[in-house]
Amino acid sequence: MLQSKFKEFLKLEAAGGILLIFAAALAMMLKNSGFGDLYNAFLNTPGEIRVGALYIAKPLFLWVNDGLMAIFFFMIGMEVKREILIGELSELNQITLPAIAGVGGIIVPAGLYYLITMDDPLALQGWAIPTATDIAFALGILALVGPRVPTALKLFLMTLAIIDDLGAILIIAFFYTSELSTMSLSVAAGAIGWLFLLKLRKVTSITPYLMVGLILWVAVLKSGVHATLAGVILGFFIPLKGMDEDNKEYSPLDKLIHDLHPAVAFGILPLFAFANAGINLSGMSTNDLLSGIPLAIVVGLFFGKQIGVFGFAWVAIMLGLCKKPEGSNWGQIYGVALLCGVGFTMSLFVGSLAFEGSGLGYSRPDRLGIVVGSLVAGILGFIVLKLASKNATDTTDNKDRPQI
Numbered sequence: 001m002l003q004s005k006f007k008e009f010l011k012l013e014a015a016g017g018i019l020l021i022f023a024a025a026l027a028m029m030l031k032n033s034g035f036g037d038l039y040n041a042f043l044n045t046p047g048e049i050r051v052g053a054l055y056i057a058k059p060l061f062l063w064v065n066d067g068l069m070a071i072f073f074f075m076i077g078m079e080v081k082r083e084i085l086i087g088e089l090s091e092l093n094q095i096t097l098p099a100i101a102g103v104g105g106i107i108v109p110a111g112l113y114y115l116i117t118m119d120d121p122l123a124l125q126g127w128a129i130p131t132a133t134d135i136a137f138a139l140g141i142l143a144l145v146g147p148r149v150p151t152a153l154k155l156f157l158m159t160l161a162i163i164d165d166l167g168a169i170l171i172i173a174f175f176y177t178s179e180l181s182t183m184s185l186s187v188a189a190g191a192i193g194w195l196f197l198l199k200l201r202k203v204t205s206i207t208p209y210l211m212v213g214l215i216l217w218v219a220v221l222k223s224g225v226h227a228t229l230a231g232v233i234l235g236f237f238i239p240l241k242g243m244d245e246d247n248k249e250y251s252p253l254d255k256l257i258h259d260l261h262p263a264v265a266f267g268i269l270p271l272f273a274f275a276n277a278g279i280n281l282s283g284m285s286t287n288d289l290l291s292g293i294p295l296a297i298v299v300g301l302f303f304g305k306q307i308g309v310f311g312f313a314w315v316a317i318m319l320g321l322c323k324k325p326e327g328s329n330w331g332q333i334y335g336v337a338l339l340c341g342v343g344f345t346m347s348l349f350v351g352s353l354a355f356e357g358s359g360l361g362y363s364r365p366d367r368l369g370i371v372v373g374s375l376v377a378g379i380l381g382f383i384v385l386k387l388a389s390k391n392a393t394d395t396t397d398n399k400d401r402p403q404i
Contacts, residue, residue: 016265017140020345023270024277024371031278043275056221064275065352068268070217070231075260076165077235078253083162085240095163097313097322098156102163104312105340106131109304116296123293126354126366128171130300130373132346135161136269137374138339141382145335148389150327157336160309168346172226176353184223188230191216195237204242206252209234226353269345276348279367289372297369301341302377310337331388338384341377343370 030039048057058066084090109130117123138157142149194212203209213234221227238253289295313333316322324333351366 016269017134017136017138017143019266019270020134020136020140020273023273024344027274027276027278028281028371032281036280039278043278054218056218061275064272065349066221066227069272069349070228071260072231072264072268072272073169073228074213074231074235075257075264076162076169077232078238078257079235080162080166081236081238082240082253082257083159093322095159097316097325098159099163100316100321101156101309101313101337102160102167104308105133105160105164105305105337106167106308108308108311109300112304113296113300116299117293120292123296126293126297126351128168128175129347129351129354129366129370130297130304130341130343131164131171132168132343132350133161133164133305133340134342134344134346134374135165136265137342137344137378138381141339141342141378142336142385144382145385145389149332149385150325152325153328153332153336156325156328156333157339160336160340164340165346168350169229169232172350172353173229176226176350180224181222184219185225188216188219188223188225191219192233195234199237199239202239204239204252206238206256209237228349272345272349276352277367277371279371289368293365294369294372297347297366298373298376301343301347301370301373302338305341305343305377306334306337309340310334313337329388332385335381335385335388338377338381341381342374344374347374 027039030036043059043061045060046057047060047063048055050056110127113127113130114124117127135158138161139154142154142157191212195209195216198208198212213230216234217227217230220230238256240251240253242250242252244250289298310333314330317324324330347370348367351370355366
């Protein structure tokens with residue numbers, strides 16, 4: 001049962017990753033063609049919801065980033081809860097290696113970014129951009145390598161990406177919040193208390209949770225804390241087990257993940273990529289890439305991720321703290337470390353938070369670094385994995401030193 005769910009997940013992520021590439025390429029093509037003004041007008045399409053004195057007015061660009069991405073983080077919250085309770089994060093021996101590698105994949109890229117931009121206060125706001133990993137892109141590229149990639153290595157990448165997502169959630173919560181509204185935070189706290197009450201009363205119907213979750217989203221949106229955190233919080237409250245109308249046990253959480261996953265993979269994330277990847281390349285030179293924020297992001301995603309993930313994993317394995325993923329060799333692990341540098345969706349999202357108050361708007365320089373860094377990491381990761389998997393043998397002896 002769990003294995004079939006995992007295979008279904010991988011298929012969706014792989015197909016979704018391909019669609020993400022298409023959406024990003026289409027955005028760049030439109031932005032740099034005669035349709036550039038139409039593309040901008042589309043992103044700036046105003047949308048407003050008003051109920052009495054309460055209203056939310058945003059351009060389409062922000063409805064995607066603040067609204068639809070809250071649904072994406074809602075699903076992440078549910079997936080993390082599921083993995084902690086019954087999945088890959090439920091046992092210490094399963095989580096040790098991805099956790100250590102994930103920590104390295106956050107610390108080293110952030111450190112390199114800081115070293116490059118330490119003299120620029122504005123640029124420093126983006127220090128968390130290269131710490132992210134796009135799970136859809138990474139698993140999509142891994143799927144293209146072929147069947148010789150061991151399942152344990154795919155699980156390693158997926159678990160590592162989930163840990164990266166947890167890190168991103170904590171970073172957003174603690175470092176990317178604006179001025180806080182006490183009234184809105186009080187409403188949000190009341191909504192969370194309501195969710196606790198639903199859990200204490202063992203309510204398993206999803207509808208009450210979603211209704212309270214909508215109130216929570218509006219309150220968090222108005223509070224100054226980023227609205228996507230409401231999705232994460234709600235995801236942790238969705239019941240894992242319940243009884244259906246025929247008095248048979250089922251999982252409301254699994255059902256909701258199953259229902260939402262196609263919409264997220266084939267709708268929300270591609271739309272987010274389309275809205276955020278449109279980079280104006282006119283008049284751009286290599287100097288734009290080799291300086292400031294773009295350079296720091298490329299270095300962080302490409303060099304920082306592979307050094308952090310592979311380096312921390314290698315040390316942990318050499319010290320005997322954990323073992324290599326079953327059936328994998330060092331070349332494959334290094335290839336996965338490179339794939340972790342594909343930050344794309346999550347990096348773009350963190351970048352939108354980091355520079356939303358800078359007045360840079362659509363001209364944010366982080367997007368160039370994210371696209372280039374992710375592209376280089378993805379291509380080289382695919383090549384390394386293809387070569388390492390082509391000549392893969394049984395390399396379960398963890399005493400061997402890395403041969404890349």
